[in-house]
Amino acid sequence: MTSKVYFSNLRSEDESGNKGNKLIKLFNKANFSDLYDKDELVGVKIHFGERGNDAYISPTLIRYLVDEIKKTDANPFLTDTNTLYFGLRHNSVDHLKTATLNGFSYSVVGVPLIIADGLKGEHEVLVDINQKHIKTARIGGDIFNADGLLVVSHFKGHTLSGFGGAIKNLAMGCATISGKLEQHKVSKPIIQDNCISCGVCQDACPVDAILNRENSYLIDYDKCVVCMDCMSACKNDAIDLNWEEEIPKFIERMGEYALGAVKNKQDKTAYVNFLTNITPHCDCFPFSDAPIVPDIGFLASDDPVAIDAASLHLVNQQKGIKDSLIHKNCNHGEDKFKGVWEKVDGDHLLEYCQDIGLGTTDFEIIEI
Numbered sequence: 001m002t003s004k005v006y007f008s009n010l011r012s013e014d015e016s017g018n019k020g021n022k023l024i025k026l027f028n029k030a031n032f033s034d035l036y037d038k039d040e041l042v043g044v045k046i047h048f049g050e051r052g053n054d055a056y057i058s059p060t061l062i063r064y065l066v067d068e069i070k071k072t073d074a075n076p077f078l079t080d081t082n083t084l085y086f087g088l089r090h091n092s093v094d095h096l097k098t099a100t101l102n103g104f105s106y107s108v109v110g111v112p113l114i115i116a117d118g119l120k121g122e123h124e125v126l127v128d129i130n131q132k133h134i135k136t137a138r139i140g141g142d143i144f145n146a147d148g149l150l151v152v153s154h155f156k157g158h159t160l161s162g163f164g165g166a167i168k169n170l171a172m173g174c175a176t177i178s179g180k181l182e183q184h185k186v187s188k189p190i191i192q193d194n195c196i197s198c199g200v201c202q203d204a205c206p207v208d209a210i211l212n213r214e215n216s217y218l219i220d221y222d223k224c225v226v227c228m229d230c231m232s233a234c235k236n237d238a239i240d241l242n243w244e245e246e247i248p249k250f251i252e253r254m255g256e257y258a259l260g261a262v263k264n265k266q267d268k269t270a271y272v273n274f275l276t277n278i279t280p281h282c283d284c285f286p287f288s289d290a291p292i293v294p295d296i297g298f299l300a301s302d303d304p305v306a307i308d309a310a311s312l313h314l315v316n317q318q319k320g321i322k323d324s325l326i327h328k329n330c331n332h333g334e335d336k337f338k339g340v341w342e343k344v345d346g347d348h349l350l351e352y353c354q355d356i357g358l359g360t361t362d363f364e365i366i367e368i
Helices: 019-029 059-070 092-101 166-174 177-184 200-204 229-233 246-261 304-316 336-340 347-355
Strands: 003-009 041-045 075-080 113-115 124-128 136-140 148-154 156-158 162-164 210-212 217-219 269-275 297-301 363-367
Touching: 003 019, 003 304, 019 059, 019 269, 019 297, 041 059, 041 166, 059 075, 059 148, 075 092, 092 113, 136 177, 136 246, 148 166, 162 166, 162 304, 162 336, 166 177, 166 246, 166 304, 166 347, 177 246, 200 210, 200 229, 246 347, 269 304, 297 304, 304 336, 304 347, 304 363
Parallel strands: 003 363, 041 075, 041 148, 075 113, 148 269
Antiparallel strands: 003 297, 124 136, 156 162, 210 217, 269 297
């Protein structure tokens, strides 16, 4: 069965075509207002961006979508969960500080911000999904308890999954810290033979999982929380991953967690993808690299697999920006994220999610 994906490009000749009005038209064309009822608590699942990053979705544009939900007499709130890595969003206090500094204040977005997994990422609901890798998903309690969701995703590159969109926003974004670890634990860092024993990785590890044995470093995987701080800190590229065997399993776990995030509200969840500032990295990085393709527009759908598949299609129709991180000046139709993350097969995420019933890769783009 084909899923409809509504698309608005960024061309505008007058006020009626500004970005806010385009989002309003998408919301209504996709009939999202029919999903939410009076007094229902609707979580707008968003990524608030790490401090120092500026590619995340603008809070002024999120306000347009929030106001459309309010017109249904539902009660929306913005939400996210705490991060596995030890940055400025690892607990709710730092997370809310970061969100506010990035512009997500009540005066801008018009609704409260709620970190769905509590102060230290421990407020969770166990959701039975009985999939190949994950039997029970650990979902942020306030996301599970919400009556509906509007999942608003910045479509961009991602180190381990090739790209991140609606599916990643559900999988990583709705999981508690323990749930994130459960997804990541098959992709643990490995110290390579070219390690020069400088000790930088040991200093960077927040949980003392890197041990020095006679000036030779090794990782205590019983302690490792897969935050990848060691890999980021190493300037000698001496810490790597098992890309061929472990990363496909990580991708499949992501798909299963995405299924768990919407299991109790699949028919009450809608999706909007922003195809702007399409950077190589996730918004979890404390910086923003140059985009790999020009800005494209906005998409809306009730199918997370279809909207990500359509987003990937539209990105691949662009010509890669020569001076970006992309390894080659990709031509029309070539896989742009493969041009950035050569060892990752992002298509596997879409295909696997279709196989487990999250949605379909068969989409129809309807331009409005």
